[in-house]
Amino acid sequence: MGSAKKFLWLIFALMSSCLEEPSLGESPNVPSGFKAKIYHPGYYTQPSFAHDHFQAMINHSINRLHHFNNALTEEPIGLVLSGDMDYIIELDIGKPPVTYHLNIDTGSHVTWLQHKDCITCIDKTKNAASYDDKSSSTAKEISCYDEECDENNSIECDDYSDRCTYTINYVDGSNSSGIMYLDQFTFLSIDESYVVLENVRFGGAFYCSEGKFHHDIQGVFGLSRNRRSFISQYEFKQFSYCLPDYKNMAEQSPYSNMLFGTEAQLAGNSTAMLPHQEYYVISLNGISVRGIRLELDPSIFKLSNGRGATVIDTGTPVTVIPNKAYNKVVETLVPMIKLPRVFYRNSDKLCFNGGLKDMDKHVPDMTLHFEGLDLHIIPRSLFYVSTDKVNICLAMQPMGYNRKYNIFGAILQQNINIAFDLKENKIFMSPMTCASLI
Template identity: 30%
Template structure:
């Protein structure tokens, strides 16, 4: 049996990510989109809390529950596309808006498109960690006319006094509405003018209070990716219990020497006509230990009606697999782990094992995801699918889904994930993300 050793530490693991908001150079370099290349700091929304690794996963799963329902609804029913978007997320993006720049912590969301923040004067605004943006105090703010392409790209919009009005709802009565504008956004010391965004005067619902708005990173025309027209972007997510920040890299800096890496895994991106914003992958099979699971070809197929398929998502914590596939995976882990199953259901995860008293490491089966592509076999490290806790349990950080499967951020820890939007591929390269 092919196994890997998972080391774990007894005790509480502390999070304390330091923010770099406000550390912008006095003079910003304004870049045109054709020359873009910059790096942005990301931090986990639970930064600063004293949680064990298992507690972090459980908190993230609770946040992800509503998000997953939104993702499923958006993918399976094209008729809901106009009013259901992904929303929420697990990582905050550090940037600034306006001239002079105002610091801003945005929820990073690869499952939706609109960029928005709360703006004065607010009719209804939720509490946010940074001051609410005041467009009247920025010399670079402009209202977006109704004739603009970005206004036309909105699923719900109206026109008042020649200004584009937007409304964006997230399927659980969370919403943002206001006017569309353009503004200079600053990433590190790099300023990018005329980015279209929603200036929300009426914002309500749960899930947004960790940040001061949201930056959509999907494939639609409203997203930051599309507006910047960058050929590539990448992110490298540190371990969920790390004290270090993660990194997002845009444009010309996103690849560097990545494609010379021997252990790079590259697979094509698939586009769904009903959900064109999502990043779909072609997953063909899964191997546990030395056994490839007998998965039906239809289990991961993207159907014509928009159901099924596999998306990669930075805002969903653990991986969710189609129910029949997960049951096969679960059964094989029970067979190969050689540890008693924990049936207490205290962890919130579907499959857990009891760790022998005094053990500091355990052997776990290898787990390999087989994607489409030449040699596109992603061999995950043990800490990317087993989470061990000081309470004496080790759990599989995966769950079942009813249709669409999601490759979550827990499985992407310490990997450089490169989205090549020209070649329409995604590449995975093992990295120590806290050392970038």
Template identity: 30%
Template structure:
């Protein structure tokens, strides 16, 4: 479809024709629903150049959106017509004038008061920023959102941002779906006690996708022996984020001598470790990263390559023979009560076209650490808000 025009077919048909063969869609009539029925639906999740997007629809009649699934922020927003400055996106801009259920929210509304930065000019205006310096500016409103690719459920009156001035690092998505812990987030507004995702690999072909599960549907299907759980840690200074208690890291057979204080959440709210679906590559606080880097440097046999060939800090030259086997040491994150034993594909990025294998990890440059989505590939991850814990298990994400 051409950006700036209203879709003339159902949003499900648009999904099938434009989002690619990985989206399974039988185009039923959307049925009315509420947060209580959201667990019956299937929300498609697709990789998108370092991010993962969910397919939803907005308005009456529904207009299709691709939104980044971001557990590191709260606001749900999409680009809107008329737009002063918008980045390119796959689907047409959402047009509130074509929806019978669009309604701006008052400045006195609870969601407007929850915005970190807002202004009142007849309507509630917001400015929302991100760690990568992307920004979104627009009007806070409410709308009907339709979830599901084959079993649609429509939830009315969800608060969202109608963005008319947006910029930053985006790649054809329509906006962002915040899944953080704050009241503005999609998960908070839906009122469900847990959700889960399972990210297919970055390099999987277009025929594959996975599913976001909400409410009672968000259960791990792995055997009890494969499931690991660790409690969330609350940070009153940064209430949006999902903090975890990371006790240490093992590379190969060596538990690294990282001081436990490196990962501790400080009383002033700094430091700590978060898990974030909206961050691509894991970032470790400097003292931890240096020890991890040094361990891989000493344990990986191929020669170190010129790091300028890739964005990563540490790369190795692959053997010229494609059949040559390269031994990669194990990487284990030791969370409180749960070891995350990562497959090597989740921390060693391999590019055979340039003959490089790189450690997919960065120095955060400060006291904080973030577990990114590259490290979460092919892992079913459950955010259990009712029981304040994160659970995870290895999975074939496209087969759940």
């Protein structure tokens, strides 16, 4: 849409504002806090961690790292989704409500789900949930003239259709694009409580890359620091989550709660959250294995200006650290783990022949030393295990050269309560059993 046309329409809208209904972006009666159910998709579809899947998770993590490294100089784009290592938030959308499962992504800003009239979809089966704005009495299409449709590289007015559209290009070549809507979101909790939020902004996908997204999800729940994310829409100054352990689903509930606003659990010690428009960045200073601090220069974890450079990212499965740190971790772990080592061609993964019980017996614990916070990582979160219990592999990878950011990935985050205080710019982390978070 031409800028002159849009400007004239806005002048008219301002002159007549006293006669109009409240703006589309208004959302009365927003709660001070609430809970939302999250879980791992392996509860329904057991993840398959064969060698090719190990490598796919690593490739995905490196792709995410590539994006974070470009984020200082480039307009943010979407990130590749991980598939079997996604974590899911369950919610109802519209009235009457329809249940959807969206990937929890602290590295993405636009929330979207596939539309009923999608041309290329995540899942085209009749059983796959898809959004139908015509069937929801609370649905509204965001106008080109609404302030929420200001032009940038993700959300803008389409001149041809005169509709507010979004386009996200993911770093693996996949994409999602469609129309921007407002509708009612109902968040469900594992204690069967619920809360309704009106006029939540999100995208309805008419196009998304087939075969690139996990078939158990219908879209993405964007939780980054970007002003377009869900957190920014409702100005919640605090939120927390605890990712349940996908390996223990037979032993305990696979569910946990994500907590928003006053419900957030700010437990344990905290570390400073560094300024960044998009992501949650903190300072990693060192690593210990079985209580012994590794001889590593803290500066290797920093940016060139000496600032911290570790991104907390639910969308990256494998934790990515500098080459020198990774090599020192491997050098330390190999003599400690009394299991046959498994080598894969053209791969620097650290893997052993063994299963879940072997992890508990042979794998040592680790401590990540953040600025002002020492975080204990249990053996079950340090390695991931194949479903056939044949091999276990370290859930860490070297970042390669010419990289700036480290990534604290989802596997190591399991069974850790992570809380974000956006007002005080702090992140709290405390080990706990996530299934108990009701």
